[in-house]
Amino acid sequence: MKNANSVTHVILTGGVGSRLWPLSRKSQPKQYLDLFDGKSLFEMTVDRNRSLADTVMVVGNTDNCHLSKKVLDKSSTSYIDIIEATPRNTSAAIAFAAFASEPDTILIVTPSDHIIDGTEAYESAINQAVEKALQGYIVTFGIVPTKPETGYGYIERSGDDVISFREKPNKVSAKDFIKNGNFLWNSGMFCFKAAVFLEELKLYNIQVYEKSKQVWEANKAGQLDLELSMAIPSISVDYAVMERSKKIKVVSSEFKWSDLGSFESVYDYLVSKGQAVDSNGNMVIGTDVYTAFVGLKNAIFVHTANANLILQKESSQEVKNIYTELEKSNSDLLE
Structure with a gap:
C-alpha cells in the first residue's frame, strides 16, 4: 500500500x-x-x-x-x-x-x-x-x-x-x-x-x-x-x-x-468448508464419537468436556439465554 x-x-x-x-x-x-x-x-x-x-x-x-x-x-x-x-x-x-x-x-x-x-x-x-x-x-x-x-x-x-x-x-x-x-x-x-x-x-x-x-x-x-x-x-x-x-x-x-455470532453461522461456514452433516442436515461439533440423530432435522450437537448443547439451527440466537442463566448462578461452566 x-x-x-x-x-x-x-x-x-x-x-x-x-x-x-x-x-x-x-x-x-x-x-x-x-x-x-x-x-x-x-x-x-x-x-x-x-x-x-x-x-x-x-x-x-x-x-x-x-x-x-x-x-x-x-x-x-x-x-x-x-x-x-x-x-x-x-x-x-x-x-x-x-x-x-x-x-x-x-x-x-x-x-x-x-x-x-x-x-x-x-x-x-x-x-x-x-x-x-x-x-x-x-x-x-x-x-x-x-x-x-x-x-x-x-x-x-x-x-x-x-x-x-x-x-x-x-x-x-x-x-x-x-x-x-x-x-x-x-x-x-x-x-x-x-x-x-x-x-x-x-x-x-x-x-x-x-x-x-x-x-x-x-x-x-x-x-x-x-x-x-x-x-x-x-x-x-x-x-x-x-x-x-x-x-x-x-x-x-x-x-x-x-461475524460467526451464532451456531447457525458456524454451521453454514463449516458446511461451506466440507464438514459432514447427515441426510437430515444434522451436524456434530467437538467430538468424533459416533452420534446418531433420530427424528431431528437441522439440529446441532455441540460437545465439550463438561457441557453438551443440543439445538435446532434456527434457534441459535437463543443460546445466549442459557449463558445468561448460568451467569446469574455464577456457574463455573462459563469459565
Whole structure:
C-alpha cells in the first residue's frame, strides 16, 4: 500500500461469544478457538491484514492478552499491546488505540472474531477505505447483504454517503431493507486517521474522550488502570461517533463476511468448508464419537468436556439465554 502515512491494524479482542457457549468460554472466547482449518479467528484476522499494515496493535483485556500473545508469538509478529483492566465497550477501546498512535497514522480497526473470504475484494475495500481516510473521513465497511439477516445491524446509504445506521431488524424490516437495495450489513470495521477519530469523539462524546485520555496517560507499558477505567462511560462506537459524525463514508464491500455470532453461522461456514452433516442436515461439533440423530432435522450437537448443547439451527440466537442463566448462578461452566 503506497502512501506516506503509516498504517496500523488495530484488532479488538474483547468479546466473549456468549451465543457460542459451551465452545466459547471466558477462558477461551470464540476468537481463540482453533475451529477453522486448525486456525483461530484471531490468527486468521492477523494473517489477513499482514500485508496491508505496517504495525499490529491489539486492544484486549487482562483475561485474554496471554491468548493473543500465544498466537502472535507463534508467527513471530511484533505488536503493540493495550491491555484493558475492564471492558468499557468499543468507543473507549478505539480511543486507546488512537491515543497510542501518531495523529496522522491510518488505523484499520477490525474485530478479531469475524470470518472473511475473498482476498482480492477485501484488499480492494481496504485500499478504498484508506484513500477516503487520507481525505479526513471516518470510513465504515458495509457488506452487500446476501439474505434478510436479522442478526446484523444495517447501514442505509446513498453511494458512499451514510444516510442512517439501523439496529438489528425484525424479519419484515430485513426483507424491506434487501428489497430497497441501498442497505448494507454493518461489519463493525472502520478506517480513519487517529486524530480525526479523536476530534470527532471529543466533539460528540467528550466524557468518553476525556476519561479515556486520562486512562491512557496513566498507562504502564500498555496496561490500563482499573479504578480510572471504571469512570469511562461504556458506550459503543456506533452510538458515540458513527451515528452522529458528519465525516462518515461507507465502502460497499463484496467480500464474503460473517461475524460467526451464532451456531447457525458456524454451521453454514463449516458446511461451506466440507464438514459432514447427515441426510437430515444434522451436524456434530467437538467430538468424533459416533452420534446418531433420530427424528431431528437441522439440529446441532455441540460437545465439550463438561457441557453438551443440543439445538435446532434456527434457534441459535437463543443460546445466549442459557449463558445468561448460568451467569446469574455464577456457574463455573462459563469459565
